[in-house]
Amino acid sequence: DADVTQTPRNRITKTGKRIMLECSQTKGHDRMYWYRQDPGLGLRLIYYSFDVKDINKGEISDGYSVSRQAQAKFSLSLESAIPNQTALYFCATSDPGLVEQFFGPGTRLTVL
């Protein structure tokens, strides 16, 4: 079983719709992250959370919000999707004692 799971794996939606991407982990890590990947731009940090009561903005948080429902769950919302939010979205986790992050399989989001 995968340690970090993301749902859905693929989603096509229309401009203006609200979208939620979900991430769950069984690694027992306190820290969770959301990244987006665009061609030629690498991985950019959207939001991160070091524990259930902690939420921090990353490099590109505008247009996104997050919710840390439990240690194992971290969801990303697009309140009103726009086409330039079309991208691959990755969730990641880490342990406070380690720098290494563990990534989920990704969600491919297309906004028409």
Next chain:
Amino acid sequence: DQQVKQNSPSLSVQEGRISILNCDYTNSMFDYFLWYKKYPAEGPTFLISISSIKDKNEDGRFTVFLNKSAKHLSLHIVPSQPGDSAVYFCAASGNTPLVFGKGTRLSVIA
């Protein structure tokens, strides 16, 4: 301003030869560096790392070299294999979340 730079978007190498992927950084507070490998339709997976107190770390066919004075690190893969074909991301940390480069697509030709 990009703090972690991978200036080569792509690299092609023949099977059996050495692959060298380069990464430069600008933030002198970075003290830990990692390389991730990413196949299509999968998330990035951790490959190898190095602390700023070292200048080399080796794991099988993979070796990472760090030159702190030049703010440069490189990943050497030898011998390269077709299964190494993937996108490689350099990442850095300085008591902050990881900062990633844009990636280099490695193609190993049989």
